[in-house]
Amino acid sequence: MRFLARRLGFYLLTAWAAVTLNFLIPRLMPGDPVELLVARMKDNVDPAAIEAMRRAFGLSDAGLWQQYLDYLGNLAHGELGRSITFFPTEVSSVIAGSLPWTVGLVGVATVISYLIGTSLGVLMAWKRGTWLDGVLPAATFMHAVPYFWVALALVFVFGVTLQWFPVSRAYGLDVTAGLTGEFAGSVLYHAVLPGVTIVVASMADRILGMRNVMVTTLGEDYVVMAEAKGLTSRRVMWAYAARNAILPNITSFALSLGFVVGGSVLTEIVFSYPGIGSMLLKGVENEDFPLMQGIFLVISLAVLVANFLADLAYLILDPRTKQ
Amino acid sequence: MNVLEIRDLSVDYLSGSGAVHAVADVSLDLRRGEILGLAGESGSGKSTLANAVARLLRPPAAITGGSVVHHRRDGGPVDVLKLGRKELRAFRWKELAVVFQSAMNALNPVSTVGAQIDDVLRVHAPDMPRKERTERTVELLQRVGISADRRRGYPHELSGGMRQRAAIAIALALNPEIIIMDEPTTALDVVVQREILHEIKALRQEYGFAVVFITHDLSLLMEISDRIAIMYAGRVVETGSAKALHRSPSHPYTLGLLRSFPRLHGPREELLGIPGTPPDLRSLPSGCAFHPRCRFAVEECSARRPALLPGVEGQVACLLNDDKGVLR
Numbered sequence: 001m002r003f004l005a006r007r008l009g010f011y012l013l014t015a016w017a018a019v020t021l022n023f024l025i026p027r028l029m030p031g032d033p034v035e036l037l038v039a040r041m042k043d044n045v046d047p048a049a050i051e052a053m054r055r056a057f058g059l060s061d062a063g064l065w066q067q068y069l070d071y072l073g074n075l076a077h078g079e080l081g082r083s084i085t086f087f088p089t090e091v092s093s094v095i096a097g098s099l100p101w102t103v104g105l106v107g108v109a110t111v112i113s114y115l116i117g118t119s120l121g122v123l124m125a126w127k128r129g130t131w132l133d134g135v136l137p138a139a140t141f142m143h144a145v146p147y148f149w150v151a152l153a154l155v156f157v158f159g160v161t162l163q164w165f166p167v168s169r170a171y172g173l174d175v176t177a178g179l180t181g182e183f184a185g186s187v188l189y190h191a192v193l194p195g196v197t198i199v200v201a202s203m204a205d206r207i208l209g210m211r212n213v214m215v216t217t218l219g220e221d222y223v224v225m226a227e228a229k230g231l232t233s234r235r236v237m238w239a240y241a242a243r244n245a246i247l248p249n250i251t252s253f254a255l256s257l258g259f260v261v262g263g264s265v266l267t268e269i270v271f272s273y274p275g276i277g278s279m280l281l282k283g284v285e286n287e288d289f290p291l292m293q294g295i296f297l298v299i300s301l302a303v304l305v306a307n308f309l310a311d312l313a314y315l316i317l318d319p320r321t322k323q
Numbered sequence: 324m325n326v327l328e329i330r331d332l333s334v335d336y337l338s339g340s341g342a343v344h345a346v347a348d349v350s351l352d353l354r355r356g357e358i359l360g361l362a363g364e365s366g367s368g369k370s371t372l373a374n375a376v377a378r379l380l381r382p383p384a385a386i387t388g389g390s391v392v393h394h395r396r397d398g399g400p401v402d403v404l405k406l407g408r409k410e411l412r413a414f415r416w417k418e419l420a421v422v423f424q425s426a427m428n429a430l431n432p433v434s435t436v437g438a439q440i441d442d443v444l445r446v447h448a449p450d451m452p453r454k455e456r457t458e459r460t461v462e463l464l465q466r467v468g469i470s471a472d473r474r475r476g477y478p479h480e481l482s483g484g485m486r487q488r489a490a491i492a493i494a495l496a497l498n499p500e501i502i503i504m505d506e507p508t509t510a511l512d513v514v515v516q517r518e519i520l521h522e523i524k525a526l527r528q529e530y531g532f533a534v535v536f537i538t539h540d541l542s543l544l545m546e547i548s549d550r551i552a553i554m555y556a557g558r559v560v561e562t563g564s565a566k567a568l569h570r571s572p573s574h575p576y577t578l579g580l581l582r583s584f585p586r587l588h589g590p591r592e593e594l595l596g597i598p599g600t601p602p603d604l605r606s607l608p609s610g611c612a613f614h615p616r617c618r619f620a621v622e623e624c625s626a627r628r629p630a631l632l633p634g635v636e637g638q639v640a641c642l643l644n645d646d647k648g649v650l651r
Contacts (some may be wrong), residue, residue, distance in 0.1 A: 129382070221428035228379055229443050229493075230415030239442075240431055247433075319433060319477040 003321060007311045011304050018300040023071045026289050027064070036287055037084060080294035085286040091294035094279060099261070099298070101170055102268070102275030105191050106260045109198035114253050116199070117206025122242045124207065125214030126233075135207070142204035148266040151197040155270060158193060165193045168272035194271040198264055202256070209249055217245040247318050254310030258303030325394060326500050326533050327353035327376070332389035334368070334375050337382075343604045345371045345384065347557040350631070353501065358527060358534040360548030360565065362541050362580065364601045368557040369537045370424075373503045376535075377421055378403060378411060393418060396500060417447055419501040420494035422487075425510045429490055430478035436464070436489045437474030443496045463492040467522060484515035488522065495530065503535045508543070520547050541580045545569050550637075553577050556602050556612040563637025573639040575617045611642065619643055 026032075034053045038045050062070075074080075080091035124132045142150075159167035171177070171186040217223060218241055226240040261276065268277035276295060283291035314321050334346040346368040353359050361369045374380050376391050391403040395418070406414055423429035431439055440460045444451055451459075461471040467488040469481075478486055487507060494502050504523070508516040524547065527534060538544055544551055545565050552562045553576060561574040572578045579597035599616040602608060608615050614624035623642055631640040 221423050221425065222431045224379055225421065225423055225429045226431070228377055228415055228421045229446070230412040230417065231442060231446050232412070235442070235446075239434070243433055244431070317433065319435075320479050 004311070004315065007308065011308050015301060015304055018304070019072070019075065019297065020068075022293055022297045022300075023068055026293060027067070036289075037087070080297070081290035083283075083291045084288040085282050085291060091290050094291060095276070095294055095298055098274055098276050098279045101273060102264075102277065103260060104187075105170075105194055105273060105275060106198060106264045106267075107257070109195045110202065110256055110260050112195075113199040113203045114206055114256075117203040118210045118246065118249065120203075121207045121210025122214055122237065122245070125211045125218060125245075126237050126241070128215065136211075139204040139207045142200065143208060145201065146266075147197065147201045147264060148270055150201045151194070151267050151270040154193050154197055154200075166190050167193065170274050194264075194267050194273055197267050197270075205252075206249075209252065210245065213248050214241060214245040217241050220244070243317075247314070250310050250313050250317070254306045254313070255303070257309070258306030259299070260306075261299050261302035324355045325352045326355045328390075328392045328394070328400075329353075329372075329376065330390045330392070332372070332375060332391060333387045334371050334380065334384055335387045336384050340605070342387075344557050344607075345604060346375060348389070349554075349557075349559050351552055351559060351562070353533050353535060354550075355500070356527070356531045356533055357549040358524075358536055358547055360544035360551040361535055361537045361554065362539060362544050362551060363554035364539060366601050366604065367554040369554050370505055371557075372554070373421075373505055373535060373537055376403065377415070377419055377503060378406070379421070393501075413447070416443055416494075416499060417497045418499055419503065420497070420499040422490050422494050422502060422504040422507045424506045427478075427483065427486060427510065430486060432478055435475050435477055436469075436481070439489075440464075440474075440493050440496050443493065447497055459496070463495055464489070466495070466526070467492045483511055484519065487511060487515075487519055491519075491522070491526070495526065498530060499532055501533050501535070503537070505537045506539075507536075509538065509540075516543075523547070542584055553580070556604065556607055558612070558640065559631055559638075560613070560641070561634075561637065561639045562631075563634075563639075567636035571635070573634045573637075574613075574641050575619050575643075576613050579616075611640075 034050060037053060038050060078092050080095070083089050083091050083094050086094055120135070124135060155167045158164045166172070166189065170190055171183060172190070175183050175186045177183060220241075222244075223236060223241050226236040231240075264275075265277035265280060267273070268275045269281060272278070276298075279291065280295050282288070283295065329349060329351040332346060332349045333344065335342040336345050349368075349372060351359075351372075361372070363369050371380070371384065374384075375386055380386065386404060389404070392400045393403050393414070394400045401410075401414075403411075403414065403419075430436070437457075437460050440463060441456050444456045444459060448456075460474050464474055465471060469485060469488055469492065473481070473485075478489070481489060487510075491507070507523075508519050511519065520543070523534065523536075526532075536544065536548060541551075545568070548565045550562065551565050551568050552559050553568075553574065554560065555576050561568070561572070561577050563573070568577060569581070572581055576597070579595055582593070582595035583597060585594060595618075597616055598618075602612055602615075608625065610623075610625040610628050611617070611620075612628075614620040617624065621642070627642065629640045629642045631638050
């Protein structure tokens, strides 16, 4: 329990640091969102309107300390300011609108990729020296290939040439969003290609990572002893070898879960998927600092939460961490 | 009455530059209920021999010949090396259990001590109800001096000696006829070592299993074993009762091992030790593999390899002993 409390304290401190940096960085940069908006409108703006916008964006000439307190207060209410790209929509509602798509697509794909990749890695280590070793070069190749290349290849083959799957958007234009079977089917149908892209492109890492640790673990005395005990191969493989080999892989899995929230930017762009990644791209294109800031904040908090979950998982899976 | 008969067993490590004969033509008997000590320097093949008997060798090691016949308490002899997968699983632990070198690494770190006894029972006695399994676990742990509540503890929560005791308790789970102990006390301090040895002796009295006790510590073997086999470069060079070996070793190598540590009692003796280093198994000396390090070597030793023949007491493989014990 002390371990958990210590970790929790560490994460709270890190979260505070992230929030504070998020406050400081834009204020250390020259210019502000209103100047950007005004520049966009080619300076044809009424001074009164400028003043109104400054208030809308929460800009003030108050001291830095006062601004910081206001910022923290707003944050506590979930207010992240207004987006420039989607003015006057609030950043929080832009994120709320795109986050579910990303978490649904990238999150589920990441979990699937982890499950398949880890199982394959275990199996390949167990059956090393057989035909399964042939998967290794393929995995190494996939490991080296970038995401967007896989995405483009899949789009070309299954989207354009064979026309089996749609190549863009999250659901068809002919269905209305709602809790209907038709809508869900359309969403799933549209998620196949981007989902497969993420699974294929990230699975190689899992296979190689798990296989390497597993091969080392198989040489441990407790695995030999499990075999000497006359246990079934399945039990030796999973309960003794894989159960121990998975521990070092938890951290990397947690990290990738944290980055799920950041979206798989390139995949989302290739498939015009309305997730956080696409929003981030739009924010960058339009110098939409409030939006970028909001997204970065959400990403950093998600990474922290994922790490905390990894610590929790460790605590449950490895009795040696309980001191 | 032998419980295990090893005949002409050979194990090779296959490597790119040819095979290394880690164990060569070893024949050895294990009698029911005895403690057989297996001694030799590192690399003499004693652990490989034990792993071969338990069928635990992994590539690149491979058994190239010989047989290991197990005489069951009730039933005929079976060649362990010819067992099918299922028969082998049934043979393991029920007939032959292993206590590994360092219990530190032999216990699964993420599983409780109790669970590691329990899974043996679950596999080999599927009909045993959970309650009985728990009772048996508690009984076994208490028998080796571990309190019952420790069964919920993890290996890292136990001391080195406790872990070794736990490993012994796991080995006893199915009341096997043979237990191979591969340097079970090497990682422990002398006091704990002594306790464990006494424990093994007492358990042997109680359960009547036979032990193959592997160590490089000959003085320890003298104390615990009924018989001892000395290995050198993959071959057995001398066997005999512990007393006979102690009193009158017939092989120069045994003599060297005995004289490489000081005696606490009895007359003063010169510490002889053994000059040189263990041979490279890839290029063994011709004739008797020990001759370059042997103080009694004669010319013939480099030309002819001695066979393991009955000596004054036990067996010995030394040309000097072909007709008479030359060392005394």
